[in-house]
Amino acid sequence: MLEAVDLGLVRGGRDLFQQLSFEVGPGQLVQIEGVNGAGKTSLLRILAGLSRYGFSGRVIRHAPLMYLGHHSAVKGMLTPRENLAWHISGEGSYSPGEIDDALARVGLYGYEDVPSHALSAGQHRRVNLARLYLSRAPLWLLDEPFTAIDKGGVAELEALLVRHATAGNAVILTSHQSLSVSYPVAMLDLLTGLAA
Numbered sequence: 001m002l003e004a005v006d007l008g009l010v011r012g013g014r015d016l017f018q019q020l021s022f023e024v025g026p027g028q029l030v031q032i033e034g035v036n037g038a039g040k041t042s043l044l045r046i047l048a049g050l051s052r053y054g055f056s057g058r059v060i061r062h063a064p065l066m067y068l069g070h071h072s073a074v075k076g077m078l079t080p081r082e083n084l085a086w087h088i089s090g091e092g093s094y095s096p097g098e099i100d101d102a103l104a105r106v107g108l109y110g111y112e113d114v115p116s117h118a119l120s121a122g123q124h125r126r127v128n129l130a131r132l133y134l135s136r137a138p139l140w141l142l143d144e145p146f147t148a149i150d151k152g153g154v155a156e157l158e159a160l161l162v163r164h165a166t167a168g169n170a171v172i173l174t175s176h177q178s179l180s181v182s183y184p185v186a187m188l189d190l191l192t193g194l195a196a
């Protein structure tokens, strides 16, 4: 689904990674590991095609992807329903029922029409995560998807990622926590590459 070939990135005079090559195929759940500032977000943005310059190597994408960034892109003036509809408008057409169903799946039933500035940090993240329930992209690139999510939400999200991978899709994510899933998680180290 995705090939990274000889990727290299220097930031602030520091080599974050060099000659990093790996392939991610159907069914794979890949976790990028590394300490704060190691370059996980930078790599994910390169993989997503959001960083076009400043790195060496190339990325070959064989499948449509969805990227969910670290920072919440939820507009405070809009409701969760409006935010979600806006975010997924480029991916296809969805009925109001599908949008409400996605919000319900992330625990936002009853909050569909509340201005988003009145929601908590975790609820903001959940508005973003609702996009995954509507996504038709086979490859998901997720930057710290568990941030600010409570225990129940983490378990549901883990189950969703496993379902996505099991269905022959792929997920690449950054996270500082280990996933509690009964599914193989391939660890991607920025210095040594993808563990077999």
Ligand SMILES: Nc1ncnc2c1ncn2[C@@H]1O[C@H](COP(=O)(O)OP(=O)(O)OP(=O)(O)O)[C@@H](O)[C@H]1O
Pocket (backbone or CB within 6 Å): 011, 012, 016, 034, 035, 036, 037, 038, 039, 040, 041, 042, 043
């Ligand atoms: N726009 C930028 N300009 C210059 N340096 C940057 C920029 N963005 C990130 N960096 C630097 O690149 C390094 C890697 O940042 P990145 O956000 O990719 O790390 P990370 O592994 O995701 O960290 P964390 O676990 O803290 O989220 C950091 O040292 C950071 O200071």
